[in-house]
Amino acid sequence: MHSIPGRRLIMGLFLIFLLLPIYWLVNMSFKTNAEIVSTMTLWPHAPTLQHYKRIFTDESWYSGYINSLEYVILNTIISISVALPAAYAFSRYRFLGDKHLFFWLLSNRMAPAAVYALPFFNLYSAIGLFDTPWAVALAHCIFNVPLAVWILEGFVSGVPREIDETAFLDGYSFPRFFIRILVPLIASGIGVAAFFCFMFSWVELLLARTLTSVQTKPIAAIMTRTVSAAGMDWGLLAAAGVLTIIPGALVIWFVRNYIARGFALGRV
Amino acid sequence: MDKTINQKAWFLVLPVFLVVAFSAVLPLMTVVNYSMQDTFGNNQFFWNGVGWFKELLDPSTDLGGRFLASLGRNLFFSLVILAIEVPLGIVVALSMPRQGWTVAACLVILALPLLIPWNVVGTIWQIFGRPDIGLLGYVLNAIGIDYNYVSNDIDAWVTVIVMDVWHWTSLVALLCYAGLKSIPEAYYQAAQIDGASRWAVFKAIQLPKMNRVLLIAVLLRFMDSFMIYTEPFVVTGGGPGNSTTFVSIELVKIALGQFDLGKAAALSLVYNLIILIVCWIFYTVMTNAGNERKPQEGAV
Numbered sequence: 001m002h003s004i005p006g007r008r009l010i011m012g013l014f015l016i017f018l019l020l021p022i023y024w025l026v027n028m029s030f031k032t033n034a035e036i037v038s039t040m041t042l043w044p045h046a047p048t049l050q051h052y053k054r055i056f057t058d059e060s061w062y063s064g065y066i067n068s069l070e071y072v073i074l075n076t077i078i079s080i081s082v083a084l085p086a087a088y089a090f091s092r093y094r095f096l097g098d099k100h101l102f103f104w105l106l107s108n109r110m111a112p113a114a115v116y117a118l119p120f121f122n123l124y125s126a127i128g129l130f131d132t133p134w135a136v137a138l139a140h141c142i143f144n145v146p147l148a149v150w151i152l153e154g155f156v157s158g159v160p161r162e163i164d165e166t167a168f169l170d171g172y173s174f175p176r177f178f179i180r181i182l183v184p185l186i187a188s189g190i191g192v193a194a195f196f197c198f199m200f201s202w203v204e205l206l207l208a209r210t211l212t213s214v215q216t217k218p219i220a221a222i223m224t225r226t227v228s229a230a231g232m233d234w235g236l237l238a239a240a241g242v243l244t245i246i247p248g249a250l251v252i253w254f255v256r257n258y259i260a261r262g263f264a265l266g267r268v
Numbered sequence: 269m270d271k272t273i274n275q276k277a278w279f280l281v282l283p284v285f286l287v288v289a290f291s292a293v294l295p296l297m298t299v300v301n302y303s304m305q306d307t308f309g310n311n312q313f314f315w316n317g318v319g320w321f322k323e324l325l326d327p328s329t330d331l332g333g334r335f336l337a338s339l340g341r342n343l344f345f346s347l348v349i350l351a352i353e354v355p356l357g358i359v360v361a362l363s364m365p366r367q368g369w370t371v372a373a374c375l376v377i378l379a380l381p382l383l384i385p386w387n388v389v390g391t392i393w394q395i396f397g398r399p400d401i402g403l404l405g406y407v408l409n410a411i412g413i414d415y416n417y418v419s420n421d422i423d424a425w426v427t428v429i430v431m432d433v434w435h436w437t438s439l440v441a442l443l444c445y446a447g448l449k450s451i452p453e454a455y456y457q458a459a460q461i462d463g464a465s466r467w468a469v470f471k472a473i474q475l476p477k478m479n480r481v482l483l484i485a486v487l488l489r490f491m492d493s494f495m496i497y498t499e500p501f502v503v504t505g506g507g508p509g510n511s512t513t514f515v516s517i518e519l520v521k522i523a524l525g526q527f528d529l530g531k532a533a534a535l536s537l538v539y540n541l542i543i544l545i546v547c548w549i550f551y552t553v554m555t556n557a558g559n560e561r562k563p564q565e566g567a568v
Contacts, residue, residue, distance in 0.1 A: 005466075006363075007362065007363035007364075007365075008365075010359060010360065010363040011360065011364065011365070011374060014356075014363070015377050015378075017434065018378070018381055018438070019380075021393060021404075021434065022380065022381075022392065024392070024396050024402065024403050025391075025396075028395060036401050037400070040403075040406050042403075078287065081283075082283035082284050082287050083284060085280035085281070085284075086280055086281045086283065086284040088280060089277035089278075089280035092271060092272070092274075093272055093273070093274040094273045094274070094277075095278055095281075096275060101281065103547075103548070105284070105288065106547065106551060107543070107547045107548075108288055108292050110543055110547050111292070111495075111540060111543060112494075112497075112515075112516055112519075112540070112543065113495065113497065113516075114516035114517075114520050114523075115536040115539055116291075117520060117524060118529070118533075119295030119296070119298045120291070122295075122298055123295055123298065138287075138291055139291055141287050141288065141291050142288065145284055145288050146288065202385060203384065203386050204385075204386070205385065205498045206498060206516075206520070210524065220385055220388070223388075223391065234401060237395075238391075238395065241388040241391050241392065244384070244385045244388050245383070245384050245385075248384065252383060253372075253376060256372055256375040256379065257375075259375065259379045259382070259442050260442040260445065261446070263382065263442065263443070263488065264443055264446075264481065264484045264485075264488070
C-alpha cells in the first residue's frame with residue numbers, strides 16, 4: 001500500500017536522470033582534450049590520468065582545495081560551538097523574545113548571499129580580515145549558525161528532561177553537565193549538524209569568491225581559470241569538478257538517514 | 269511541551285546572537301547607509317534620500333526596468349520549478365523501495381546532487397548541454413532538435429529549469445519520504461479493510477501526513493530559487509542577452525561589476541524585504557499548522 005504502481009520504473013528512470021550528468025563529468029575527466037573535442041565517445045577510449053595529475057602536482061590548483069577546506073572547517077567549528085548552548089536554551093527554556101529570535105535566525109538562513117556580498121567585502125576589508133579564511137568562515141556563519149541551532153535543538157529536545165534534573169541533583173555544575181553528559185548524548189546530532197555546516201559552506205561560491213583574492217582563493221574560484229587563450233581546458237575542468245564532489249560522496253553514507261532533517265532545518 | 273521560564277537562558281543564546289548580528293545586522297546597516305547616498309568615486313558621498321528607491325520601483329528608468337524585469341523572471345522561474353519539483357518529488361518519494369539495501373542505495377543516490385558545489389552543478393550542465401561535447405546537447409541535435417543554450421532564449425531557460433529540477437527535486441523527495449515513513453502501518457491496514465482505493469489512501473492518509481514537510485519543501489525551494497545565483501551564472505551567465513538574468517545576478521552585476529553602491533544597496537533592501545515577508549508568511553503558517561495539529565494528536 002505504501003507505494004505506487006510502476007514504482008521501480010519511475011525510480012529507475014529518476015536515478016538515471018540524476019546519474020547521467022555526473023557520469024558525463026567523470027567520463028570527461030578521464031579523456032584527453034583531443035578526444036573530448038574531436039569525437040563523441042560514451043566512455044574514454046584512451047583513458048588518461050593527466051588532468052588529475054596536473055591538479056595534484058600544480059600548487060595553484062591543489063592549494064584551492066586546501067583553502068576551501070580551511071575556511072569550511074573553521075566555519076564548522078565556530079557554528080557548532082556557538083550553536084550548542086543556544087540549542088539547549090531554545091529546547092529547555094522560555095525567555096524574553098525567544099520566538100522572535102528563532103524567526104530572526106530563520107530569516108538569516110533565507111537571506112540572499114548576493115545582498116551580503118558587497119557589505120561583507122567592505123566590512124572584512126575594514127577590519128583587515130579580507131583574503132583570510134576567517135572572513136569566509138565568519139561570513140558563512142550567517143546561514144550555518146541558524147541551521148546548526150535548528151538541527152541541534154531537535155536533538156536536544158529528544159533527550160529526556162529527567163536526565164538534566166538528575167545530573168543537577170547529583171551536584172553537576174552546568175558546564176560539567178553540558179560537556180560530560182549532554183554532548184555525549186547528542187553526539188550523533190552534533191555529527192549531523194557538523195556535516196551540514198561543512199556541506200553548505202563547501203557548496204557556497206558567491207561569498208567565498210568575493211571575500212578572497214590571492215592568498216585564499218577557494219577551489220570553486222580557481223576552476224574558472226580553465227578558460228585560456230587556447231580555448232577551454234574541458235578535461236581539467238571536469239577533473240576539478242569530480243574532486244569537489246568526493247567529500248560529499250564519501251560521508252553521505254553515514255548521514256543518509258538524516259539528510260531530510262538537515263535540509264529541512266531540523267524540522268522533520 | 270512545558271518549558272520553564274528562565275531569562276538566564278539569554279546567556280546561552282548570546283554567542284549565537286553576537287555571531288549572527290555581526291554578520292547580518294552590521295552589513296545591513298552599511299547597506300541602509302549606502303542606499304540613501306550617491307557617490308562619484310573618491311569615497312565622496314552625497315545625500316540622495318529615497319531617490320534610489322523611487323528609481324528602483326519606476327519601470328521607466330534603467331534601474332527600475334532592470335530590477336522589475338529580473339524580478340518577474342525570477343518569480344516565473346520559482347513558480348515553474350515549484351510546479352515541477354513538488355509533484356515529481358512526491359511521486360519519487362512514493363516510488364521508494366520498501367526495505368532492504370535498495371533503500372539505502374536510493375537515498376544515497378538521491379542525495380548526491382544536493383552535495384555538489386553549486387558552481388560544479390553549473391559546470392556539469394554546461395558540459396552536459398553543449399551541442400559539441402555534451403551528451404544531452406549532442407543527442408538532441410542528432411535527433412533533429414535544434415538545441416543550443418548559448419544562443420537561444422528558450423533553450424537557455426529549459427536548461428536552467430531542468431538543471432534546477434535535477435539539483436533539487438531530491439530534496440522534496442527526501443522530505444516527503446521522511447513524512448511518509450512516519451505513517452504507522454496500522455493506518456494502511458485500516459484502509460485495506462475499508463477497501464480504500466490507491467488514490468483514497470494517498471488523499472486521506474499520505475497527503476495529510478506530508479502536509480508539514482511539503483510546506484517546508486515549498487518554503488525552502490521558493491527561497492533558494494528566489495536567490496539563485498551560481499548555477500545559472502555558470503551555465504548561461506545571465507544570457508543570451510538578459511533572458512536568464514535573475515535578481516541576484518542583476519544585483520551582483522550592479523554591486524560588484526559597476527560598483528554602483530547606492531543602486532545596489534537600494535535593490536538589496538527591497539530584495540531582502542520581499543524575502544523577509546515571504547519568510548514570515550511561511551513561518552506563521554508553519555507554526556499555526558503545528559498548533560492545530562497538537563490537540564488532534566492528543567485526541568488520537
